[in-house]
Amino acid sequence: MTKAEVFEFFRRLAEDNPSPETELAFGNTYQLLVAVVLSAQSTDVGVNKATRELFKTVTTPAQMVALGEEGLKEHIKTIGLFNGKAKNVIALSEILVRDHGGDVPQDRDALTALPGVGRKTANVVMNCAFGAETFAVDTHIFRVGNRTGLAKGKSPLAVERQLEKKVPAPFRVGAHHWLILHGRYICKARTPECWRCPVADLCAFKPKTAAPKSKRA
Structure with a gap:
């Protein structure tokens, strides 16, 4: 992805979920x-x-x-x-x-x-x-980074290094939350739901997954 495409990628994810948070429950x-x-x-x-x-x-x-x-x-x-x-x-x-x-x-x-x-x-x-600008690369982020072309790498650390270089300032704190949630609910491991993905046109993955017949109907 180009710098402009990376910015637009995160801008759309942020627009869809302005305040991303971990789904783990904790009090302190x-x-x-x-x-x-x-x-x-x-x-x-x-x-x-x-x-x-x-x-x-x-x-x-x-x-x-x-x-x-x-x-x-x-x-x-x-x-x-x-x-x-x-x-x-x-x-x-x-x-x-x-x-x-x-x-x-x-x-x-x-x-x-x-x-x-x-x-x-x-x-x-x-x-x-x-509030540190860190990128916790789990299986979801590793998959999304490589599949989309956002941050390619053969190891979690390699993907993390790519994200450190590429994610623009406005999105650095929330980036790993957006990517985890995107991988968990849309860019799924077995069958990515490209048909409802807000960044499908920016993604390098081909061929895009079509909507199920029930959804198309």
Whole structure:
């Protein structure tokens, strides 16, 4: 895409959804961090269901440590890989209490030093909690970036680097939300719904998917 096309791409997504947000439910920055760690290879819907009761009583790292690994497992046992995730959440909570005064750090290096926190998780927290211009490349963004021609790359990091170069200033904070939502609900993995896509004419994907017969009728 040209610079003008990239600008128009995000302008249309922004027009359709002026205030994009993560679909994970949380009440503070610590709960956001926990939710994102739990969301690895799980759906936001599934994580929200598991944390609904948990987050009513656990709002700080100290409270999570007091709950303990077994207590946490009881809340999140419906989530995939919950044993490893519970271990990581307790461990990162202990570190936050010990080394950060119970606060979630704002920089990527400190975040990725926490158990269970990779670059993508750190980018989500930095963006959603602190308004940083970061691009958390998940499977949706990786697919949309490559399929549309917006940001091609053979790895999530390569796509992230392309987005860092190409996304214009007015859209940098909201960009990863728009791309995730676009990939989740329109530019789907198996069958992209090109027939209702607001940026179809800017997209390099061919052939475009036609509307189902019921929709055409």
